[in-house]
Amino acid sequence: MRALAHPLRMRILSLVTDRAMSAAEVARELGDSQPNISYHLRKLADAGLVGIVEEVAIRGGIAKRYRHDPPAVAAPRGPDEETMLARALAAGLGTRTAQRKRGPSETLTDAELWVDPQVWQDLVEHVRSLSLRLHDAAQPPRTPGTVRVSTTISMFEMDCR
Numbered sequence: 322m323r324a325l326a327h328p329l330r331m332r333i334l335s336l337v338t339d340r341a342m343s344a345a346e347v348a349r350e351l352g353d354s355q356p357n358i359s360y361h362l363r364k365l366a367d368a369g370l371v372g373i374v375e376e377v378a379i380r381g382g383i384a385k386r387y388r389h390d391p392p393a394v395a396a397p398r399g400p401d402e403e404t405m406l407a408r409a410l411a412a413g414l415g416t417r418t419a420q421r422k423r424g425p426s427e428t429l430t431d432a433e434l435w436v437d438p439q440v441w442q443d444l445v446e447h448v449r450s451l452s453l454r455l456h457d458a459a460q461p462p463r464t465p466g467t468v469r470v471s472t473t474i475s476m477f478e479m480d481c482r
Contacts, residue, residue, distance in 0.1 A: 324368035326405040328412035329353070330361050334370060334389050335413075340461055341374045341386035350462045362387050410473055417471040433479070445476055 325331060329351070336347055344359040351358065362385075365371040371387040378384075421427060436444075452474060460467045 324364050324370055326409050327361065327364075328409050328416065329357075330365055331409050331413045332416075333358065333361055334365060336462065337371055337387050338389045339456060339459060341388045342461075343377070343379075343384040343386050345384065346462075365389070407475070410475060414471075414473045417473075421471070441478065448474060448476060 325334070332351060333347055336342060336350060342350075344362055345355045347353075347362070348355040348358040362371060366373065366387065371389045373385045374388045375386045376383050377386060452472075455470075455472060462469075
């Protein structure tokens with residue numbers, strides 16, 4: 322989880338989810354330097370969150386292409402990791418919110434509610450299904466006919482204290 326505590330790594334992980342990209346491709350998409358992205362990709366690889374799926378010869382060198390397969394993400398193992406992950410998600414959300422295109426296709430919900438346990442379980446399963454559907458529909462960055470979107474979902478049952 323410490324590997325995910327850096328907001329840039331969360332963005333990188335999002336880009337390479339279910340698709341292979343080189344450090345140079347990720348750097349172009351995020352507007353960052355290739356050496357910096359390479360560093361962060363190595364950190365994600367060391368944590369087992371991305372893997373090298375191919376090596377491509379480019380201009381006399383070898384470009385490693387990385388991919389993240391979502392089941393590789395482990396749940397936070399303690400309060401410190403949960404806090405780091407929440408901060409990284411919040412930072413990423415803040416960055417992407419500043420880049421949003423205002424219009425009718427945006428939605429925002431923030432709530433602390435009391436609901437029936439079965440309703441809660443049904444909603445959690447529905448959101449998981451929607452999340453998988455969104456990931457399955459994802460295309461490589463800037464694919465013609467696509468729109469860039471952002472989603473951050475955090476749903477959890479709260480302690481009754």
